[in-house]
Amino acid sequence: MRAAVYMGPGRIEVREVETPRPGPGEILLKMRAAAVCGTDVRIYLRGQANVVPPHVTGHEICGEIAGLGRGVRGYEIGQRVTSVTAIGCGACPTCARGWTNMCPEARYIGYHFAGAFAEYMVVPASAVAQGAVIAAPEHLSDDAVALVEPLSCVVNGQEPLHVGESDTVVVIGMGPIGTMHLLLAQASGAARTMAVDVEPRRLEIAGTFGPDEVIDSSTANVVEEVKRLTGGRGADVVVVACGVKQAALEAVAMAAMKGRISFFAGFPKDDPTIALDANAVHYRELAIHGAFASHRAQFERAMALAAEGKVDLDALATHHFDLDGIVDAIETTRRGDGLKSIIRFD
Ligand SMILES: [Zn+2]
Ligand SMILES: [Zn+2]
8 A cells, every 4th residue: 555654854755565454353444535633744844752753644534444353343344434543541540431532541543553644544453442433424525524533622622611602702823723613612602703813814714714703913912802892801712722822821811700711722842831810810710721632422522513514624624635745735734724634545
């Protein structure tokens, strides 16, 4: 088969490798679509501790079951599926609650395990045993199925925020993830949504997804602008979908009484400390939540949101490449052109 083999920072070789066979408990997927994630870009540029070259990355998956290992039940050849990314140990108290993404021993498809940027991939037995392979409804496109993974992370991020009908929701950072946050907030019935970014071309795209307000933070004072637009009350929900510390502080400053905040994006690893106004949290009864990856129940929720037409994932699939175009796809994502770049295998 053809595979995009990551050989170290800045080096990916698309070449012939041996087609994997499914061992006991494993499922072989013939890939149909694989989307490029921001983390695929970071691995390509700088490497990542959990990715040891030579390795195939990619974890936003739409595949067709092409082989079932001994002992696998409940799946059929030809079924179109995606897979959960974070595979827990299956034995600890965190895994017992279904939070495989929080398992201290979690391993990830496309990081520890071979991923989706190849014509075939094997879903490991530990993943299959945890029900990580999830069937897709027929009417969803291959692109949409591949984009269930990032949407599941957004579902994870918004679960503790309880977005409802009286809420004003501000999303800071309008990349593909911020855009999905906007769409999910709309699907949850938010009264009003506001999209914030520093880049006018990002805001132009974000504007096509129906936010009530678009705020250019390169020219406007975002906190003042959100306060002005809400009659001084502030935002009920703020999602920080960019790893910028200033945005985290702005989120706290713009939050209304009983505001809920998500630190969705990771912050700089070598410099993550912020000077938080603890009294703002105390007197305004703010709740600040983290978010990291997602688990199976959130994949199922994301699949249902897409299947019911509540979140239009196809609208995010702006660029398509074949496997030989993998570096182009990664570069397109790095430049922030459009929203999602997708590798197609037909
Ligand atoms: Zn991803
Ligand atoms: Zn565990």
